[in-house]
Amino acid sequence: MSTEKQLGQRAQRKAQRPQEILEAAFEEFVERGYVATRVEDVASRVGVTKGTIYFYFETKERLFEEMIRHISVPFADISANAKNLSGSYSEKIRMFIRLLYDRIVMDRNTRELLRFVLTEGSRFPQVVDRHHEEFIVPFKKAARDILEAGVAAGEFRNALAVKIPDAAIGATMMLSVWQMLFADRKPQDVEAFFEAHVDVILHGLIAKDGADCE
Amino acid sequence: MSTEKQLGQRAQRKAQRPQEILEAAFEEFVERGYVATRVEDVASRVGVTKGTIYFYFETKERLFEEMIRHISVPFADISANAKNLSGSYSEKIRMFIRLLYDRIVMDRNTRELLRFVLTEGSRFPQVVDRHHEEFIVPFKKAARDILEAGVAAGEFRNALAVKIPDAAIGATMMLSVWQMLFADRKPQDVEAFFEAHVDVILHGLIAKDGADCE
Amino acid sequence: MSTEKQLGQRAQRKAQRPQEILEAAFEEFVERGYVATRVEDVASRVGVTKGTIYFYFETKERLFEEMIRHISVPFADISANAKNLSGSYSEKIRMFIRLLYDRIVMDRNTRELLRFVLTEGSRFPQVVDRHHEEFIVPFKKAARDILEAGVAAGEFRNALAVKIPDAAIGATMMLSVWQMLFADRKPQDVEAFFEAHVDVILHGLIAKDGADCE
Amino acid sequence: MSTEKQLGQRAQRKAQRPQEILEAAFEEFVERGYVATRVEDVASRVGVTKGTIYFYFETKERLFEEMIRHISVPFADISANAKNLSGSYSEKIRMFIRLLYDRIVMDRNTRELLRFVLTEGSRFPQVVDRHHEEFIVPFKKAARDILEAGVAAGEFRNALAVKIPDAAIGATMMLSVWQMLFADRKPQDVEAFFEAHVDVILHGLIAKDGADCE
DNA sequence: GATGAATGAGCATTCATTCAT
DNA sequence: GATGAATGAATGCTCATTCAT
Incomplete structure (x- = not known):
């Protein structure tokens, strides 16, 4: 017991090392991309040396894959x-x-994570596949479920988008891409975008006679 | 005819070389990304040697930038x-x-091109900036113009999306991203997506009483 | 003794490496000059590989500069x-x-070192400047000090060379140049040269009547 | 005859080409040394292209050697x-x-030329040898001849330097080296140096009683 | 004679990876 | 567990040299 306490801090440290490394790896890979990031960059960020990284992760490739897993909170x-x-x-x-x-x-x-899938996809096909299964398929399913239930309830019309929910929800992606590209330099008004998006897919653009859709 | 003869084989060749190289560069950079592409890969694809690439382009960076310019057809x-x-x-x-x-x-x-902007943007900020000016700004303007004219004509309601046209049109980007990620493995029904997209932003999802919006 | 043990073989090695490398660099640069010497040549001479050189010295330029510093024993x-x-x-x-x-x-x-200053001076101006300050200026001063004291003591006449001591001492340089050029092939009788040099600047060439200057 | 006149200028040009090239080569090799000078640099200076250089000189080495010959005015x-x-x-x-x-x-x-002998001597041993034969040997002989004649005439004492004239004349080299090193930055008073040199080797430093040697 | 496109060997430098300590 | 010295394959880039035009 006392031993445990004595080792406490060090042991904790040790237990956290892989986490720390993965988080440092995330930051470095984000900044420079897979190829341009040096294992030593990651090590420096954690405050250890190269060797330590290799103690926890077999190769740079593995480090990247585990980092991807680590930041992936499935859908x-x-x-x-x-x-x-x-x-x-x-x-x-x-x-x-x-x-x-x-x-x-x-x-x-x-x-x-999306950017990694786009940028390193050709080097890590498994990452692309996993992303598809864990994010895109569940996302589409969840969207379709709501839309179909809305139709069944008579609240939504049986629009073409019920079968292809991305067509209704996809504007999200444009804002995401804008963020990736210009996050820093040209800030977006996310709230306004969101409201406009929801408004347009619920009511459409065409002015209805009688009842104003707005 | 006489022109062709005057130019001679060599001259013809020379005139085409930069084009050939830029196209080969495009393919190689698409396949592997900027860092992982070797200048020699590009050369092999053209059927020449490294030296020839450097005869036409000062550095790998320049080659990339010129390639981007070459494939960029402004908006x-x-x-x-x-x-x-x-x-x-x-x-x-x-x-x-x-x-x-x-x-x-x-x-x-x-x-x-969009993928390059996303993947190599941090290495080539000018590319990102140019893309913003040549593509994104004109695109938003064109979209807003139509929407506003539609409102002025009384055909469209003055929806929030009139000011933020990306919110209406942005689903395009989701399909584009899907294409980038899975083009080969999970083909998309682009036509159906398109129809669903247009349908939903014109009529909205909500079922209107009396007049069916569909 | 205990110190040696504490250091360990590896530590000893490491402490000596830079020295070893600098000495190998000296030999190689002497043999081939800066441009024609390959970093790998230096490595081979030490018995390590290229990478090791770069572990200790940032660039070939730095290696050269440090080597110059290493062999420079100021005046x-x-x-x-x-x-x-x-x-x-x-x-x-x-x-x-x-x-x-x-x-x-x-x-x-x-x-x-003098040869390096002559041969690589245009590439390494700092080296030339340092050489001027550390060698040439002190050398001239020391020479002038002796000559002036000799004049003050009445032993030397107030010759023009007192103000320009290089004119008296400079023959040294000719022998040095002969050494650089032919050291191996046409050995010089340094002692005889030295004696003749001292003799001539002390007594001059002209035969004095009465007292023979020899 | 008329043909000759028509071709006159061109023919002259042609005849001068090798000269022009050699002079351009001299300037470039002086500026950058043998290895760092590109054949194309020389070509540009003449106003032609690489190929032309190779029309007149087999290799870069040959170009260098011929340039040395061209600037060498034997002793x-x-x-x-x-x-x-x-x-x-x-x-x-x-x-x-x-x-x-x-x-x-x-x-x-x-x-x-002396600098080339010093800097490129290891690459061009023939150049060093030729320099020795054409310059140094005749120079020493000429110097010794005068000194010996002076001794024979009773004007010079039979100093040690008569056999080793470099010991008397060698200060010249120190000034030459100073020029090579600092020609631009620290100008030398060549005349004063010369006078001091001649003065000291003729009269020596030691104050003679009775007749002041000055 | 002159050109300049093309070649390819050569070299500086980087970095993932190993392993003795 | 951690270190960091050492390795060596890889790659951007240069440049002497060639040769078809």
Whole structure:
């Protein structure tokens, strides 16, 4: 017991090392990309030396893959949340898209994860595949579920987008891309974008006679 | 005819070399990214040796930048076309988005250009800036012009998206990203996506009483 | 003893490496000059590989500069010795020139240092400047000091060379140059040269009536 | 005849080409040394292209060697002049050293030739050997001839330097080296140096009683 | 004679990886 | 566990040299 206490700090440190390394790796890979990041850069950021990295991770490739895993919070939670939404289906779709914005646009990890998939995809096909299964498929399913339920409830019309929910929700991606490109230099008004997005896919652009859709 | 003879084989060759090299560079950079592409890879693809590449381009960086310039067809044409669209504003917005799909989703050059901007942006900030000026700004302007004209004509309601046209048109980007990621492995039904996209932003999702929005 | 053990083989090695490398660099640069010497040549001579050189020295330029520093034993010692000379001023000037021969003509490091200054000066202007300050200026001063003291003591006449001591001592340089050029192939009789040099500047060439100057 | 006149200019040009190239080569090799000078640099200076250089000179090595030959004006003239000197032997030695200063110190070609011998000697041993035969041996002989004649005439004492004339004349080299090193930055007073040199070797440093040697 | 496109050997430098301490 | 000296393959870039035009 006393031994445990004595070693306490060091042991904790040790247990955290892999985490620390993965987080440092994330920052470095974000800054320079896979090829241009040196293992030593990661080590310096953690405050250790190259050798230590290799003690925990076989190769630079492995380090990258594990880093990707580490920052990947599968889509499950959004799917789960999506099921618990309350209110009208319009409200539900609004909340769902809200969740997406918080993830895809606002959450740095998720945004950079997407960038990694785009930039290093050819070098790490498994990463692309995993991303497809863990994020894109569940995301599409969750979206379709809400839309279909909305149709069944008579609140939504049976629009073409019910089968292809990306067509309704996809604007999210444009904002995400703008963020990736210009995050720093040309800040976006995310809230306004979000409201405009939800508004347009719920009511459309065409002015209706009689009832104004606005 | 006489011109061809005057030029001679060698001269012809020389005139084409830069083009050939830039196209080979495009393919290689697409496949492996900037850092991982060796100048020699580009040379082999053209069927020459390293030295020849350096005869035409000072450095690898320059080669990349010139390649980007070479595949960049500024947005001007779309803006121009956008002004000549005929029919109702619903028709016009449909045609406009159609043009976008042809460019951003279907045209490989433009798609990969976007990927380069995303992947190599930190290494080539000028490329990002140029892309913003030549593509994104004109694109947003063209979109806003149509929407505002549609509102002025009374055909469109004064939706929030009129000020933020990306919110209406942005789904395009999601399809583009899907293409970048899975073009080969998970083909998309671009036509269906397009139709669903146009349908949803014109009519919205909510079922209208009395008049069915579809 | 304990120190040696504490250091360990590896530590000892490491402490000596820079020295070893600098000495190998000296030999290689002497043999081939800066441009024609390959970093790998230096490595081979030490018995390591290229990478090791770069572990200790940032660039080939730095390696050269540090090597120059390493072989440069500033002139301070000669100046110091010059002050402690005893005997008549004729004796003193004789001893002083003797010191110079030992350095400029006989000492390989100093001789090659001069050659480096001549051959690589345009590439390394700082090296030329440092050489001027550390060698040439102190050398001239020390020489002038002796000559002036000799004049003050009435032993030397107030010859023009008192203000321009190089004119009296400069023959040293010719022998040094002969050494640089033909050291191996046409050996010089340094002693005879030295004696003739001292003799001629002390007594001159002209036969004096009455007292034979010899 | 008319043909000859028509071609006149071109033919002249052609005949001068090798000369022009050699002179351009001299300037470039002086500026950068053998290895760092590119054949194309030489070509540009002449206003032609690489190929032309290779039309006249087989290789870069040959170009260098021929350039050395081109700027080498053997010592013969000095030897010849030395024989025609008039006046006392003191006068003669003065004139002889004067000739040396004009050549070794003041004449850029000769000075740079010496530098080439020093810098590229290991790469071009024939150049060193030729230099020895054409310059150094005749120079020593001419010097010894005067000194010995002066001794025979009873004007010079039979100093040690008569056998080793470099010991008397060698200060010239120190000034030459100073010129090579600092020509631009620290100008030398060549005349004063020359006078001091001649003065000291003729009269020596030691104050003679009775007759002041000055 | 002159050109300049093309070649390819050569070299400085980087960096993932190993391993003795 | 951690270090960091050492390795060596890899790659950007240069330049002497060639040769078809």
